[in-house]
Amino acid sequence: MFRGFTGYEEEVWLVETEDGTLYIDVPEGRRMITLGVNVIVQAEVTFDLTKGDYRYHYALHNLKTSPREASDFEVVFDPSLPFSDFTAPQTKPNPWDAWGREKEINPESWERAGRPLRWWGTLSMGESLGGFSFRSPVLPGIVHCWSRVVIPHSGGVFLEGRTLGPIAPPEEFESQKFLERLSSIIDESLAEGWIEDKKVAQDLKKRLESARQAIESRDKKRLESTLKDLLKKVEQEKDRSLLSEAYALLKYNVQYWLDQLK
Numbered sequence: 001m002f003r004g005f006t007g008y009e010e011e012v013w014l015v016e017t018e019d020g021t022l023y024i025d026v027p028e029g030r031r032m033i034t035l036g037v038n039v040i041v042q043a044e045v046t047f048d049l050t051k052g053d054y055r056y057h058y059a060l061h062n063l064k065t066s067p068r069e070a071s072d073f074e075v076v077f078d079p080s081l082p083f084s085d086f087t088a089p090q091t092k093p094n095p096w097d098a099w100g101r102e103k104e105i106n107p108e109s110w111e112r113a114g115r116p117l118r119w120w121g122t123l124s125m126g127e128s129l130g131g132f133s134f135r136s137p138v139l140p141g142i143v144h145c146w147s148r149v150v151i152p153h154s155g156g157v158f159l160e161g162r163t164l165g166p167i168a169p170p171e172e173f174e175s176q177k178f179l180e181r182l183s184s185i186i187d188e189s190l191a192e193g194w195i196e197d198k199k200v201a202q203d204l205k206k207r208l209e210s211a212r213q214a215i216e217s218r219d220k221k222r223l224e225s226t227l228k229d230l231l232k233k234v235e236q237e238k239d240r241s242l243l244s245e246a247y248a249l250l251k252y253n254v255q256y257w258l259d260q261l262k
Contacts (some may be wrong), residue, residue, distance in 0.1 A: 039063075039070045039123070039147050043164040045140045045248035053137040054252070055085075056164060059130035060147070062123045069125060070159075073132060074118040074146040077165040081138050088119050089131035096121030096132075123147075139256055140248055141167025141181075142188050162192055164245055173260045175215045175223070182253055183208055189246040197241035204250070207233065220261065227258050 040061040045054050062070045088096040099118035119132055143165035148158050170177055183205065190201040207230045214223035234242065234250045242250070 039066060039149070039159060039161075041073070041145055041147070041161055041163050042244065043248070044244040045164055045252065047252065048135075051135070053135050054140060054166075055133055055135050056140070056166075057130070058132040058163065059128060060123055060132070061128045062125055064126040066125050068149045070123040070147050070149055072118065072120045072146065072148040072158075075163060075165045076144045076146065077117075077167065081136060081166045081168060083117065083134050083136040083138075083166065085133075085135040086117065087131060087133045089121065089129050091121065091129065094121065096129075098132075098134075136166040138166035138168050140164045140252055142185065142192075142249070143167065162188075164248060169256065175257070175260075176212075178253075178257050178260075179208060179212055179215065182250070182257070185246075185249045185253065189249060192245070194243045194246035194249075195241060196243065200237055200241040204230070204233065224258065224261055227254055227261075230254055231258070 040063065042059045042061065044057045046057070047054055056075075058073070058075070060070070060073055086098040088098040090096075096119050099120070117134060123129055141164070142162055145161050145163040145165075146158050147161070169181070186195070186201055186204050186208070189195045190198065195201045195204075207226060211223055211226045211230070214220075214226055231251065231254050234247065234254065238247050
C-alpha cells in the first residue's frame, strides 16, 4: 500500500491522526485529503528461458474505499540498468502511456529525468488495472514506487510504496554477501506483508542460517543441498503464505545463487 510524502509542486507531509484521517501539512495550514489512501500495487516476475531475462508485471488497485482517483505509476531503480519492452494498459477511451519509451525516442531527455520508468493515466475509485510491464536481465529486488492522488484544484500528492524492480547483485559474487541480500529480502517481505505467516519467515531464516554454517565450513555440497531445500520450501509456500512478490524475490535470487555454485 502506498504512503505518500512528496508534494506535486512543493514538499508536503501526510499526517495520519488516530481516527485514520490523512491531512496534508502545507505552509497555508492543514488540509484533509482522504479518510484512507487505498492504492495497492501488486507485482509478479516471470523468467524467459529463451531470452534470458525477467518480465516485471504490475497491477494497480484503487480500492472502493478510496475516495480519490489515482494517476501515474512509477518504478524507481538505477537508470543505468538495462530494461526494455515497456507495456502500458490500453484502456479505452484513454489508454495509459509509458515514459520509459522516451529512452528510445529521446535518450537525452530521458536521462535528464533521472527516473527510468513511469506510466501515466487515470485509475478511478474501485478500479483495478494490470498490463504494466517491462523486461530486464537484472535480478529482482525491492525498490521504491510512486503513485499520485488527484486532488481537485490542488494538483495532487505523490504516494510512496515498495514493489519489485531490478537490483543488480555484486559484480564479484560472494556467498556470504548474497546470503545477507536474501536475509534482508525475507525481513523486508515480512514487513511489507508479502510473507503472511511469521513462522514461515522464521523457517526461511533458519534455512539461511544453515547455509551460513555451510559457507563458514566451506562445505559446498551442504550449501547446495540447503539451497535446493530452501527453493523447495519456497515452491511449497507459493500462494499460501508467500504472495507473488515474496515468491519471485526468493525463487529467482535463490536460483541465481545456485547457478553461481556450478
